[in-house]
Amino acid sequence: MTTVLAIGNKAYSSWSLRPWLFMKVNGIAFEEVRIPLYLESSKARIFEHSPAGKVPALTVDDIRVWDSLAILETLADLHPRLACWPRDRRARAWARSISAEMHSGFRELRTALPFNCRRRITLELPSDTLNAEIDRVRSIWRDCRKSHRGAGPFLFGEFTIADAMYAPVVSRFETYGVTVAATEREYMDAILALPAMRQWVAEANVEPEVIAHFERGA
Numbered sequence: 001m002t003t004v005l006a007i008g009n010k011a012y013s014s015w016s017l018r019p020w021l022f023m024k025v026n027g028i029a030f031e032e033v034r035i036p037l038y039l040e041s042s043k044a045r046i047f048e049h050s051p052a053g054k055v056p057a058l059t060v061d062d063i064r065v066w067d068s069l070a071i072l073e074t075l076a077d078l079h080p081r082l083a084c085w086p087r088d089r090r091a092r093a094w095a096r097s098i099s100a101e102m103h104s105g106f107r108e109l110r111t112a113l114p115f116n117c118r119r120r121i122t123l124e125l126p127s128d129t130l131n132a133e134i135d136r137v138r139s140i141w142r143d144c145r146k147s148h149r150g151a152g153p154f155l156f157g158e159f160t161i162a163d164a165m166y167a168p169v170v171s172r173f174e175t176y177g178v179t180v181a182a183t184e185r186e187y188m189d190a191i192l193a194l195p196a197m198r199q200w201v202a203e204a205n206v207e208p209e210v211i212a213h214f215e216r217g218a
């Protein structure tokens with residue numbers, strides 16, 4: 001099986017982190033093609049992997065899939081033995097709902113807190129909309145952890161696609177110093193302590209590219 005995952009800069013590409021982290025945590029072997037974004041040559045290189053012209057994109061033999069959530073769903077299809085989604089049907093519906101909610105919403109969070117896992121900055125005067133989105137993420141984490149506390153440190157106990165979907169937000173909360181309560185902090189620490197997450201950040205730290213948009217103040 002030939003598996004190739006095309007990703008953007010590790011420093012900046014939150015969407016790329018989702019499938020990359022999921023595959024690493026689950027020991028799914030793949031060839032990584034890192035395409036630094038927003039350079040003269042970037043778009044043409046991305047189109048070699050994705051008709052949408054965006055990363056991440058996954059190719060497994062003759063299967064081509066793009067968009068992070070579609071990639072994660074395809075990995076669940078290809079690896080039915082892995083706990084890609086929670087095994088319990090009710091928890092699975094819940095995990096799918098919060099994953100889709102993250103995928104299609106939280107616009108203000110994305111705009112006001114651009115992903116940049118290399119930085120440390122203090123969030124000042126967040127707007128009401130941003131505060132509401134932060135509160136929603138925190139309550140998702142709290143509710144999931146409350147129900148699955150005995151089963152492991154992640155949202156549904158074991159690491160699932162839902163955690164891959166929320167890992168970039170964990171990074172944002174960490175880098176922008178968002179204030180969280182103890183349960184939420186525990187969850188963030190579990191994600192940040194994953195060897196794969198540490199590897200992503202370590203590799204981001206040595207990337208030479210700097211993109212001004214992602215470096216601006218919050």
Ligand SMILES: N[C@@H](CCC(=O)N[C@@H](CS)C(=O)NCC(=O)O)C(=O)O
Nearest residue numbers: 008013014015054055056067068069
């Ligand atoms: N909804 C898509 C979003 C993908 C996306 O916006 N990727 C950005 C990088 S984080 C990108 O490829 N930007 C480069 C470009 O638009 O040229 C997903 O989940 O994969």
